[in-house]
Amino acid sequence: MRVRMRTTAVVAGVSSLALLTGLTGCGAADMTKQASPFANAQGAKSVTLSVQSWVGAQANVAVAQYLLEHELGYRVDTVQIDEVPAWDALSQGRVDALLEDWGHPEEEQRYVKDKKTIVPGGDLGVTGHIGWFVPTYFAKAHPDVTDWKNLDKYADQLRTAESGGKGQLMDGSPSYVTNDKALVKNLGLDYQVVFAGSEAAQITQIKQFAKEKKPFLTYWYSPQWLFKKVPMTEVKLPAYKEGCDADPEKVACAYPHTPLQKYLNADFAKSGGEAAALLKKFKWTTEDQNEVSLMIAEQKLSPEEAAKKWVDSHESTWKAWLS
Amino acid sequence: MATVTTAAPRIGVPGALKHPVLRKLLLLALAAAILVPLANARWASGSWPAALTVDFSDQLTKASVWIIDNRDSHPLFVYFFGHISNAVVLSVRAVYLVLLAAGWAGVTAAASLVAWRVAGWRLAAGTGVALLACGFLGMWIPTMQTLALMVVAVLASVVVGALLGLAAGLSDRMDKILRPVLDTMQVLPAYAYLLPVVLVFGMGVPAAVLATVVYAAPPMARLTALGLRGADKEVLEAVESLGATARQRLLTARIPLASHELLLGLNQTIMMALSMAVIASVIGAGGLGDRVYQALSTVDVGAALAAGVPIVLLAVVLDRVTGAAGEGLGEEPRPNGRARWLFALAAAVAVAVTGRLVGRLDWPEAWTLNIAEPVNRAVDWMTDHLYSGVPVIGGTADWAAHFTTWVLDPVRDTLQWLPWWSLLLIVAALAWLIGTWRTALTAVLAMAAIGVLGVWTPALDTLSQVLAAVAVTLVLGFATGIAAARSDRVERLLRPVLDVFQTMPQFVYLIPVVALFGVGRAPAVAAAVVYALPAVVRITTQGLRQVDPAALESARSLGATPAQQLRQVQLPLARPALLLAVNQGVVLVLAVVIIGGLVGGGALGYDVVAGLAQGDLATGLVAGVAIVCLGLMLDRVTQPTERRAKKGA
Numbered sequence: 001m002r003v004r005m006r007t008t009a010v011v012a013g014v015s016s017l018a019l020l021t022g023l024t025g026c027g028a029a030d031m032t033k034q035a036s037p038f039a040n041a042q043g044a045k046s047v048t049l050s051v052q053s054w055v056g057a058q059a060n061v062a063v064a065q066y067l068l069e070h071e072l073g074y075r076v077d078t079v080q081i082d083e084v085p086a087w088d089a090l091s092q093g094r095v096d097a098l099l100e101d102w103g104h105p106e107e108e109q110r111y112v113k114d115k116k117t118i119v120p121g122g123d124l125g126v127t128g129h130i131g132w133f134v135p136t137y138f139a140k141a142h143p144d145v146t147d148w149k150n151l152d153k154y155a156d157q158l159r160t161a162e163s164g165g166k167g168q169l170m171d172g173s174p175s176y177v178t179n180d181k182a183l184v185k186n187l188g189l190d191y192q193v194v195f196a197g198s199e200a201a202q203i204t205q206i207k208q209f210a211k212e213k214k215p216f217l218t219y220w221y222s223p224q225w226l227f228k229k230v231p232m233t234e235v236k237l238p239a240y241k242e243g244c245d246a247d248p249e250k251v252a253c254a255y256p257h258t259p260l261q262k263y264l265n266a267d268f269a270k271s272g273g274e275a276a277a278l279l280k281k282f283k284w285t286t287e288d289q290n291e292v293s294l295m296i297a298e299q300k301l302s303p304e305e306a307a308k309k310w311v312d313s314h315e316s317t318w319k320a321w322l323s
Numbered sequence: 324m325a326t327v328t329t330a331a332p333r334i335g336v337p338g339a340l341k342h343p344v345l346r347k348l349l350l351l352a353l354a355a356a357i358l359v360p361l362a363n364a365r366w367a368s369g370s371w372p373a374a375l376t377v378d379f380s381d382q383l384t385k386a387s388v389w390i391i392d393n394r395d396s397h398p399l400f401v402y403f404f405g406h407i408s409n410a411v412v413l414s415v416r417a418v419y420l421v422l423l424a425a426g427w428a429g430v431t432a433a434a435s436l437v438a439w440r441v442a443g444w445r446l447a448a449g450t451g452v453a454l455l456a457c458g459f460l461g462m463w464i465p466t467m468q469t470l471a472l473m474v475v476a477v478l479a480s481v482v483v484g485a486l487l488g489l490a491a492g493l494s495d496r497m498d499k500i501l502r503p504v505l506d507t508m509q510v511l512p513a514y515a516y517l518l519p520v521v522l523v524f525g526m527g528v529p530a531a532v533l534a535t536v537v538y539a540a541p542p543m544a545r546l547t548a549l550g551l552r553g554a555d556k557e558v559l560e561a562v563e564s565l566g567a568t569a570r571q572r573l574l575t576a577r578i579p580l581a582s583h584e585l586l587l588g589l590n591q592t593i594m595m596a597l598s599m600a601v602i603a604s605v606i607g608a609g610g611l612g613d614r615v616y617q618a619l620s621t622v623d624v625g626a627a628l629a630a631g632v633p634i635v636l637l638a639v640v641l642d643r644v645t646g647a648a649g650e651g652l653g654e655e656p657r658p659n660g661r662a663r664w665l666f667a668l669a670a671a672v673a674v675a676v677t678g679r680l681v682g683r684l685d686w687p688e689a690w691t692l693n694i695a696e697p698v699n700r701a702v703d704w705m706t707d708h709l710y711s712g713v714p715v716i717g718g719t720a721d722w723a724a725h726f727t728t729w730v731l732d733p734v735r736d737t738l739q740w741l742p743w744w745s746l747l748l749i750v751a752a753l754a755w756l757i758g759t760w761r762t763a764l765t766a767v768l769a770m771a772a773i774g775v776l777g778v779w780t781p782a783l784d785t786l787s788q789v790l791a792a793v794a795v796t797l798v799l800g801f802a803t804g805i806a807a808a809r810s811d812r813v814e815r816l817l818r819p820v821l822d823v824f825q826t827m828p829q830f831v832y833l834i835p836v837v838a839l840f841g842v843g844r845a846p847a848v849a850a851a852v853v854y855a856l857p858a859v860v861r862i863t864t865q866g867l868r869q870v871d872p873a874a875l876e877s878a879r880s881l882g883a884t885p886a887q888q889l890r891q892v893q894l895p896l897a898r899p900a901l902l903l904a905v906n907q908g909v910v911l912v913l914a915v916v917i918i919g920g921l922v923g924g925g926a927l928g929y930d931v932v933a934g935l936a937q938g939d940l941a942t943g944l945v946a947g948v949a950i951v952c953l954g955l956m957l958d959r960v961t962q963p964t965e966r967r968a969k970k971g972a
Contacts, residue, residue: 037412037413038416038468038609051617058617077609079609080604080616080617081607082935082936082937082938083936083937084936084937084938085521085526085935085936086526088391088938089525089526089527089607092525092526092527094526160724162727162844162923174937175936194843195925197919197920197921197923197929198921200837201837201921201922201923204841205837208706208720211707300625302626302695
């Protein structure tokens, strides 16, 4: 009887395997060529865009999505993925485009040069810069804080419960490009890097500090809409020179100014039709991006409404992308 | 060291040897007296000795790079994982297309009619309203995406779980192998499951579905096995004496007898699948979870809530309907049951076809309601007025700072200051006192594994947060539980609140706590407390209420005051339930403290988040394994000897 039971189990196992292969077709199945199951539903032409967690990236995607949907008749899916995993998803075709990349040389080498599954989509038109910032009200009261050499003088004032006896340097999401731990160590500063964990958490914290006019020192970047709400002044770090950040352990210089890049999945770039053409031509300025970001993050408009407002008032800019 | 000194003075008392607790402590003290000087002489350091760690990060990084490079060419991927991934994509897509083709009216009608048949009119109305609410919140498409993913994941979990459960239920050997594995899987935080599947399948729906299956299948397997094993012996003998074959016995007696457990398993699987489907948005699951995740990145509590409410509604509806199906099982079938099912089917199809003909498949945009804005205004008001400088009681940020400096820091520093071997001893003592030498051994090995992995210090940081959160949870939970057990009105008021809180996605808790308490470990602890509280309250209440009324009555007749009744009768008698509450509290708190890495909780949770976010799987996997070990240790230390039949909040 036991034998019969076991044969039944084996038969069940084999038949379920057969079902699996039957379902997906015989032979090889390349999982790197499988699109999202939600793409192209009901025969609609569709595009999947990856959104990163910061608002600037959402602004890019909102405007691209609005134009794709309303001008070209596509159905657009968006997926939130952090920067590095987004490269992998892009390579696999799970997303079609990445609209704002802050520079990932290792991934560029692997996917663009070696595997050729991703192609560059050109400049976004926005230049990004990362740095350390203090609120402008604090910089006005203590002008010398804007030089890194004087930061130790203010470590006492910047202490919090989390920074344990040292001054607090607030970092945001672990996914963002950062050398801060190495910088603090190599510049010999009396500071502790405290990760807020996400940009959302960091923004909330900055706003709270600003409301009480308390001093703080934070990792921040431009273009960023928060500068309009909480004016901040950059602290000068030792000047950036080409290659000074080559060894992540030994970095002792400021962050570079990075022209932000777009990347497309190679197959999508080839056969994506009008959508791929639009995304390749998509190029706007820092002011444009900030305008949309501010509407999303501060006025709490939905990304779609914000995009509509911008599109209505900047026809000449986006008409050029469609031609 | 503490263990040694407390146990030592009692050595001279011979009677003490008869007491099991003391005997265990004595044996442990003896072992410690021999081992500790040896260990201390060889590796004298407070923290885990560097000589005893193994660095896996190189191998792990190499493995992950190899996988990425070979994912499109190696036969293992092309002929095996590729097919799995493909099958998942195709099935999710098929379900999604069916849902879209039915249109909002069709889906709502079908769901309500099914609810009507299995659970009656009231739940049918509730189901319809819930689905319409999803539409009104502007979340129809994401809801359908989550639903499609859920349907596939639940079906797969049920099949996998039932097969495993069948094996464990019929074969003793399988049961012995599977039971500890399944027990362990139930106490692990969901986050720990994400990394390995991402490593193999990359970001996206296949990885999300598979992680969900791994997370949601164990309850089905355990309850299936339990149901099969628990079948009435006499009935089985009767069937056997009638000459039934093994298969006939299984199909006609054992499975039908186990149907209550099977339905309970289905219910738990659905609930766990839903909670995982939300967390899986971190690895690209899409749907409602992704909306919550996106909203959180802009501190948009309102938008997060708009996506969170449909999740809660889905959870409540699914829970009630499957629960009602389980209760209605034993009743006699109604005379014209089949006709009613046919009617329900026909009505659903009719509504779907009508919707199609009218051309109203998509939810009309004009019918959406924007709740994000008012919610955000309320949250802003809260932050403005409660954050700091409130007279007398101080603001929430002040509390958080005090909690950090007065509670979290001392606990963490003490843990990290204690010599490593003394922590192992404490773990061994606690686990042995409450369980057997096996549980003690598992707990100690798990703790030691954390050290070997080289994450001793961050793990203790996480542990300190867990301990603080559990302490707060237990104080609040027991107090509320006692109040609810003493007054029916309190319990009636609490019940819906607990239901909602237990099904809320863990993510949604994070942002309001950041708004209230700032960034750091305090908000992570606060979120963990809020998340674990309902289960603790519920178990405490049930435990106290189930205390034998006769015992209470006799205490009352002896003139005990209510306080005396509580302290001397109810609490001692409810001890098993209270221990269970502690165990559940620890498990749930750990799950959220880990997610607290997103709001500055630091430690292991942060490593996992960072590993996922930076594609640095070495860091993430090591932290993930450490979390598994920590969860295992905490569970064993709080786990009473007899395993409970079922678990899960």
